[in-house]
Amino acid sequence: MELVQVLLAPHNWDILYVGDRTRTAYLNGNKPYPSQQSLVEAIQNVANQRNHNRIVTLGSSAGTFAALQYAVPLRATHVIGLAGPTHFSRQTENPAVQMLNMRMKTQPASFENADLDALTDDLCSLSPQIRYYYGDGCKKDVVSARHLDKSGLGKSFSLVKHDNHNVMDAILDLGIFHADLAAASNNEAFVFADEFKARSDVRK
Numbered sequence: 001m002e003l004v005q006v007l008l009a010p011h012n013w014d015i016l017y018v019g020d021r022t023r024t025a026y027l028n029g030n031k032p033y034p035s036q037q038s039l040v041e042a043i044q045n046v047a048n049q050r051n052h053n054r055i056v057t058l059g060s061s062a063g064t065f066a067a068l069q070y071a072v073p074l075r076a077t078h079v080i081g082l083a084g085p086t087h088f089s090r091q092t093e094n095p096a097v098q099m100l101n102m103r104m105k106t107q108p109a110s111f112e113n114a115d116l117d118a119l120t121d122d123l124c125s126l127s128p129q130i131r132y133y134y135g136d137g138c139k140k141d142v143v144s145a146r147h148l149d150k151s152g153l154g155k156s157f158s159l160v161k162h163d164n165h166n167v168m169d170a171i172l173d174l175g176i177f178h179a180d181l182a183a184a185s186n187n188e189a190f191v192f193a194d195e196f197k198a199r200s201d202v203r204k
Contacts, residue, residue, distance in 0.1 A: 003168060004058065007178060011185035014050050016043060018066070025085070026066035027116075040073040047074075056184045060084060061165065064132070064144075068118035071128050078184040079154070081132040083167050086144040088116040119151045130154025131180050131190050133171050137163030157193050 005015055018039070020030040026039070033039035047055055056078040059067035064084030071079045132148050134141035136158040145156040159170045171177040176196040183190050 001060075003172070007181055011181065013056075013185065014052065016046055018043065020062070020066070023062070025062040025088070026070070036070070036073070040070060043070075043074060054187065056080070058082075060168075065118050068123065068130070069120075072120070072122045072126050075126065076128050077187055078129045078190075079131070080180060080184070081130070082171075083132075083134045083138065083141045083165050084144065085140075086118055086132070086147045119148065119153055124151075124153060129184070129190050132156040133159065133167045133177070135159045135162030135164055135167055135170070137161060138165050141165060155190055155193065157196070 001017065008015060018026075018030065020026050022028075022031055026036075029035045029037075029039040033042050043055075055074045055076045057067035057071050057074065057076045058080040059065070060082040061084040064081030065086065065088070067076075067079050067081055068086060070076070130148070130153055132145055132154055134145045134156065136142060142158075145158065148154050148156055157171075157176060159167055162170050164170075168177075174196050176191065176193060179191045179196075
């Protein structure tokens with residue numbers, strides 16, 4: 001996140017970091033604000049105090065799921081996901097998701113019925129610009145990217161022969177992340193990615 005802050009500095013963004021010590025992918029807010037509504041209101045209050053009329057959500061790993069699902073109530077114009085889930089399946093052998101399901105049982109009753117797919121009809125109606133970065137060798141992120149691609153809601157960018165869940169080093173090397181931050185800052189569409197794909201193929 002320190003790297004992201006350095007990259008955002010030239011664009012004069014105000015950055016609000018939202019953590020989730022409950023490790024439940026923000027499906028029911030977080031510890032200080034134990035519901036989605038209360039967390040959304042807290043974020044919106046900060047934006048209002050700073051006289052902002054536009055919000056961009058950015059998340060990494062489980063934060064990607066939050067960036068997608070909170071985009072709708074926050075009316076975000078752009079969403080950037082650095083790998084991570086776009087949906088959760090309750091019927092999975094993935095240990096991380098099984099652990100999430102276990103944590104869900106300790107949450108308020110409303111949490112049990114939380115939507116585990118961040119790509120909703122409401123998100124479709126909002127039509128934000130969505131970019132999702134992932135390594136084509138990281139199986140769980142490939143599944144999430146395909147889910148996004150199938151929905152038609154956003155643009156995924158695969159990193160060739162990258163099997164790590166952490167994608168920051170690769171996208172910084174290519175320069176596409178810088179370009180997408182500039183697009184979000186200027187309220188423009190994310191860049192067409194073929195130029196960066198070519199760089200990726202040559203580099204590998």
